[in-house]
Amino acid sequence: MSYYHNDNSNNYYPPPPQQQQYGNSGNGGSYYQPPPPQQQQQPFYQQQQQQPFYQPPPPVTNNTYYPPPPPPPSQQQQQQQQLDFGAFDGDFKGAKQYNRAPKFRDLWAALLFLAHFALFVVMAVLFVKALPSSAFKYSGQLQHTKNFYSWPTMIMWLCVLLSSIVFSVLYLLFMQMFAGQMLVISFWFSVVVMIGTGAYYLAAKIWFAGALMVIFGIFYALMWFSWRHRIPFSKLVLQTVCRITRQFPSTMVISLAFLVIQTAYSALWSLAFAGSFKYMEKYQSCSLHTDRNGRQYQSCSNPKEILAWIYMVFSFYWTSSVILNVLHTTISGTFATYYFFEGAPGGYPTKHVTLSSLKRSTTNSFGSICFGSLIVALIQTVRAILRAIRGQGDDSIVVQLIACCVDCILGCIEGLVRFFNKYAYIEVAIYGKPFTQAARDTWSLIKDRGVDALINDCLIGNVLQMGAFLCAAVVALVAWLYITITKPEYNSTGSYTAPIILSAFIIAMSMFMVLLKCIDSGAATTFVCLAEDPEALQRNNPELYRMVRETYPHVVHGVRDNNSY
Structure with a gap:
């Protein structure tokens, strides 16, 4: 598959005068090369009106002075011109705006993240070494397992991971083959889940929650009559995104690679957190106290252990967010490259589109990703501390x-920050902006161009949520x-069954969303690029452009003069 498309049937170059022939095609007909970019600013016929073709030369006298010709451009100027316009020809707006000479942005955040991660690695090594030496010994029989941290348990988690990957890939294939049907099914699936959950709560005599879920389910079902007009638009967007993922299968490969990275990190963090209980025991201090009745009791405290746990939780949130946002920025860069360069005269600026996007995300834009992820991680850490306080009776x-x-307030703030970060990282992927400027431009994009209308009307999120729920339930x-089949000894009383099922449910849902990040990021990038340069969509997807122009005419105006920095 070639990434270069130098033929563009949508570009029209008017013929030059008959006296100006640039070459011969070899078959008796004249071959006219397109005029250089600077001549495309005025049509040919306008040039004839402004300057007659038969213009007599000026009279030659002894006083006539002819200025010397301008010097040829230097090598530095030629390199700068190639850097600015590279592989594009013509008046291609989106290509000129695309990030051609990236710089390192928010370097301080990248250095801070690397320093924090180095400290986490040191702590993880110390904590994992504190685990019992018999934790991972295998007795030879799955059912004779007294320790939860054992090889049979690791085999169970391996089955969970493989099942999640297989289901996610199959679901993606179904989305590509049955896009419209999946949108309808996902809508009514949400209704069934709400009403079913409400019925379960009512059967368990949890009246308020049951009635609330049933009411929400009925209300959601009634919304079908006002939402069904969104299906054609959502179907076309989903088909477009799936088609691009088929054209660039590296997006799925990179998602799978980041899933492996996230899984490995989560496993290391889980082992380190479990070992921290044993390692931090030596810092515990206890003292005897006497109550009002004269009875003595022992009180123990371990502030160092609490600080270590807070740091571990913060590190998990920050690192996980960075991993997912690097993936999101990489996929967004791939989709933006397709959007701006598909069908352009010069083709794609690079042969390896996804690899180049990954390189920018992990080098020039890595600091911006760490900056935005740090804000979310701080909010999540504070919320975790508050939940721990609420858990104390x-x-x-x-x-x-x-x-x-x-x-509750922080939860609302976190949702808003996540929403803006999602689209700010797309600006980072396209233009290489620092995070703060990308966030400001994202606000301008949503506020001034009405991109929120496209986001709200797109039902792709329902399809992904249904897939995540089904994947989690199956796993x-x-x-x-x-x-149930292996019957390990540590679960003889069944005390581990519910935590294991809940953990498998959460892990599978998280893995599904990572693997199908290409769909979510692709749809979001399409909306941002559409607002930035609607003309590019008219070139690479006329059907989607026509639907957007008819339904959302205010979006097609595009965002102008907001991308210089």
Whole structure:
């Protein structure tokens, strides 16, 4: 498959005068090369009107002065011109705006992240060494396993991971083959899940939650009559994104690679967190106290252990966010390259589109990714601390109420930050902007051009949510079958069954969303690029452009003069 498309049937070059022939095609006909870029600013016929073709030469006298010709451009000027316009020809707006000479942005955030990760690695090594030496010994029989941290348990988690990958890939294939049907099925699947959950709560005599879920399910079903007009647009967007993923299968490969990285990091973090309990015991200090009744009791505290746990939680949030956002920025760069360069006269600026995007995400734009991820990680860490405070039953009702209110406010702020970060990273991927400027431009993009209308009307998120739920349910069933068939000794009382099923459910849902990040990021990038340069969509996808122009005419105006920095 070639990434170069130098023929463009949409570009029209008017013929020059008959006296100006640039070559011969060899078959008796004249071959006219297209005029250079600077001549495309005025049509040929306008040039004839402004300057007559038969213009008499000026009279030659002894006083006539002819200025010397301009000097040829230097090598530095030629390199700068190639850098600015590279592989593009003509008046291609999007290509000229595309990030051609990237710079390192938000370098301080990248250095801070690397320093923080180095400290985490040191702590992880110390904590993992503190685990019991018999933790990973295999007795030879799956059922004779007294320790949860053992090879049979690792085999179970391996089955969970493989099941998640297989289901995610199959679901992606179904999305590509049955895009329209999946949109309808996902909508009614959400209705069934809401009403089914409400019925379960009512059967369990949880009246308020059950009634609320049933009402939401009925209301969601009634929304079908006002939302069904969105299906053609969502179907076309989903088909477009799936078609691009087929054209660039490296997006799926890079998603799978980042899934392996995220899984390996999560496994290391889990082992380190488990070992921290044993390692930090030596820092615990206990003292005897006497209550009002004269009875003595022992009180123990370990502030160093609490600080270590807070740092571990913060590190997990920050590192996981960086991994996912690097993947998101890489895929966004690939889709933006397709959007701006597909069908352009000069073809793609590079042969390896996804690899070049990954290089920019892990070098020039890595600091911006770390900066945005740091904001989300700090909010998540504070919320985790508040949830821990709420989980302690000995606190007063006032503390519980304050913690609940602050957690709710931070949850809303986190949702907004995640939303803006998602589209800010697309600006980073396209133009190589620093994070703060990308965030400001994202706000301008959504506020001034009405991109939020496209985002709200697109139902692709329903398809992904349904797939994530189905994947999590299937993988949780696999984990339950494994632990039921093997019957390990540590689960003789069944105390581990519910935590294992819940963990498998969460892991599978997370893996599904990572693997299908190419769909979510591709749709978001399409919306941003559409607002930035609608003319490019008219060239590479006329059908989608026509639908957007008819349904969202305010978006087609594009964002102008907001990309210089």
